[in-house]
Amino acid sequence: MLLFILFLLTHLIADPPHSYAAWHDWMSSPAVNVVTSVFVVALLAHAWVGVRDVVMDYVHPIALRVLVLSSLVLYLTGLGAWVARILWLRQG
Amino acid sequence: MFLDLVRIQMPVGALTSITHRVTGILLALGIPFGIYILDQSLQGPESYTRLISLFDQWAFQASSIVLIWALAHHLLAGIRHLLSDIDVGSLLPAARRSAWIVNVGGLLVALLAAGALL
Numbered sequence: 177m178l179l180f181i182l183f184l185l186t187h188l189i190a191d192p193p194h195s196y197a198a199w200h201d202w203m204s205s206p207a208v209n210v211v212t213s214v215f216v217v218a219l220l221a222h223a224w225v226g227v228r229d230v231v232m233d234y235v236h237p238i239a240l241r242v243l244v245l246s247s248l249v250l251y252l253t254g255l256g257a258w259v260a261r262i263l264w265l266r267q268g
Numbered sequence: 269m270f271l272d273l274v275r276i277q278m279p280v281g282a283l284t285s286i287t288h289r290v291t292g293i294l295l296a297l298g299i300p301f302g303i304y305i306l307d308q309s310l311q312g313p314e315s316y317t318r319l320i321s322l323f324d325q326w327a328f329q330a331s332s333i334v335l336i337w338a339l340a341h342h343l344l345a346g347i348r349h350l351l352s353d354i355d356v357g358s359l360l361p362a363a364r365r366s367a368w369i370v371n372v373g374g375l376l377v378a379l380l381a382a383g384a385l386l
Contacts, residue, residue, distance in 0.1 A: 258300075
């Protein structure tokens with residue numbers, strides 16, 4: 177994830193996209209698409225592990241814990257679906 | 269039990285540790301905002317231009333700086349944690365020193381971000 181952040185920052189500093197077309201072309205290249213997808217999967221997996229650990233430390237009643245953790249799963253899969261739509265199902 | 273809230277002092281490592289948690293939650297809550305920006309940036313030329321003009325709003329800049337601080341602190345604290353897992357800097361003096369580095373380093377990155385954005 178650190179490598180991706182550095183990759184994105186380097187691109188934005190070295191060759192800032194001054195137009196929609198430039199940004200769109202860069203994001204549409206297969207390599208950037210794949211790398212971004214891998215980053216998002218890693219990010220969402222990390223968010224799951226991290227927030228789960230925090231929830232398990234502070235939320236003890238089992239029913240409430242199940243409720244919070246299932247909301248978390250819903251939240252993160254929803255975000256994943258949103259990114260999938262942007263990265264893979266975009267028109268044009 | 270000693271629980272005098274005025275006299276209790278958190279060791280610097282405890283501050284690093286709790287901030288690692290808080291920034292993690294903050295970052296998890298920030299993900300939809302990042303995805304929204306990605307979405308708007310790729311919808312078309314008009315929404316791209318609208319997004320760029322949003323970058324000049326103070327509310328956007330302020331929340332960006334907070335999230336960049338959160339990311340920097342979380343990243344540095346995470347690396348410190350990994351190092352201490354492989355027994356690098358686990359002893360108290362080194363651990364305290366690295367905790368200071370993390371806390372101050374996160375703020376320095378936020379300062380850099382503020383300089384770049386404002």
